Amino acid sequence: MTKKPKSVKTWWNEIKQHRYIKSILVFLTAVFLYVMMLGNVIPEQLDIHLSDTAEEDIRSPITIENRQATEQLQSEAVDNVDPNYVxxxxxxxxxxxxxxxxxxxxxxxxxxQTTSESDSEEDEEEVDEEERLEESLNSVKDALSSGTSNQLSDETIITLLETSESQLVLAKEATSNTVFEVMSEQIEAGDLQEARDKVDGLINISTVSNRLRDAMVEVGQFAIIPNYVYDRDSTERLREEASENVEPVMIREGQLLVQQGDVINNEMYAQLKLVGLLDESLNFYPYIGLGLFVMIIMGMMLYFIQESNTTVKNNNSHFLMFILVFVIVTCLMKVTSYTELINIAGVGYVVPVAAGTMLLTLLLNTRIALFSSVLYAIVGTVLYSQDGASSFNVTYGFYLLVSSLAGALFLDTSNRITRLLKAGFLVACINVIAVLTLLFIKGLQHNWIEVGSHVASAAFSGIAAAILTIGLLPFFETGFSILSVSKLIELSNPNHPLLRKILTEAPGTYHHSVVVGNLAEAACERLGENGLLARVGAYYHDVGKTKRPHFFIENQLRQDNPHDKISPQLSTTIIISHPYDGADLLREYKMPKEIVDIAEQHHGTSLLKYFYHKANQDVEQPLPESQFRYPGPKPQNKVACIVAIADSVEAAVRSMSKPTPDKIEAMVNKIIKEKLEDGQFDESEITLRELNDIALSMLETLKGTFHQRIEYPDEMKKGGKEHDDTRGNHGRDEHTNK
Structure with a gap:
């Protein structure tokens, strides 16, 4: 036997739920972003040479230090520091x-010398006077340092040697005092000779011979040295401080390097080369930087999706829709960024970025839309650097953030065209305020015609976002089977084929469903859930009764009850089948999954008490409860739980002969308590506090007058005692015994 080929729908569903589909989408989105932004970060290479005439203004794409100019200023600062003398x-x-x-x-x-002479023997020949003087001279010169001995003449030393000791003491004091006096004043190297000349004038002692005075002058002049000398350490310190105090010469991002019409000189050419505009070698850093930038964006996106409790986390279809909206908005920003090249002031503000957040608000939820606003702004800072010197345009980033946030905040859950247009008008107003804010902060360096162009572009952006949202919304709703507000409103139309079917074939069920819808919607809105979904789900929850309408009490009118003529087991089979008959019928009409789930889950695994007790009245061995319970599933979410409670409450209250507020309150609390104890809420995330809020909401809603029905006893008992349902109410499960 040949294997039957899979249908296109089955194949597509398998693809959507594949475990790796989200990773593939993330990778493709990252590649898309990288390609879209690549042209904005690649350094521009200019074909320009020395002595060429610049055809346009050239600005620096980066901020960088001009080391050559800085070093030149430092050298000049060092040269300007005079040597330091102390x-x-x-x-x-x-x-x-x-x-x-x-x-x-x-x-x-x-x-x-004198001691040596006295110690010599008397018979030793007398030493020649000249030899003795020569010996003394050599002794003095040997004792003196080489520098000193070379500076003092032999004549001066001999004169001192021939002078008496008393005269030498006098000469020593006079010469030393003269040197101290002269050197007490500042003596620079250039003034050394002048200072030495002062010695000759200051040594004026009449008690010494001229020869000794000359020797004293020579010794004194030899001792005079410069005392105002060059301080190397302090000079070097001052020069280092001067060098460090020089501010680095920076070429700022966006700085005008060459003006249109200028002839490129050596300085301009060096600056262009320094900022990389003339670098012919391949620079990999911008490519790596862009890759890291994309990784940051995708990382933020994945972290938010993983941590947020939204359908995007587990529903691949919703994730794909989120990615598609992101891609569309990115393409819009990329296309409109090129309008900046047109010489029209502010034309880039026409980008309808708010359309993305409006779509996400309507299709998914506001929280995702607000997060997307941040992503659009970050991506936009790069995409709108098309005509700027920098790789990031913070001005447009601010505008895109404000505009997209306004699109998410001003749009409620209603997507009526009037509401969308109103939101677009409000976004336009916010856009205008944002643009004026940017212009005023910059000092309003435009004339009023240019200001008007900015304002017109910003206003058009808001209106265009609303129109674009209206145009794209049906495609997303149809393509992804999104249960949007407009879809729910469409399904709530009484002219819908299934609602007309219920109305004509089971009018009692139709009326019951409308009241259940009122109860469920009010309760959902109290809990912050989707009230419109609850109402529409309630309208269709009993559509399965149209298959056998007369087996349900609300449709019997004055007819005989068919359950009186069949066994409890058969009645149970008929009653239990209606949720699943309804689910099949809803699937046949291609109704949204959320509506199908409500119809299939609104009875959970409840027990048909009436038929269970009736079947066990005349048997010796009690039948198992499992034969009289709905097969489920139990309600999987809060909306399904609320519809299930409203379904039971409506039927129970209508069955009361004389309903009073106290009796209604007791009945509502009893129904919720029994469902809770029966475990019907175990698979949903509903809390006890929320169940209490549901009860309060339904008590407030139950103000109408209900038509007469047989009042339900508290409990069905064997042997003809009290039981859950009377014969007049055959065919209703739990308190409603449907």
Missing amino acids: LKQNYAETQGGRVNDIFELVIQVKKD
């Missing part, structure tokens, strides 16, 4: 000490 006050004392040392040395040599 006055060495201690030099006067030091040099005076040197003078004393010279005289003391001469005195000591003379003493040594």
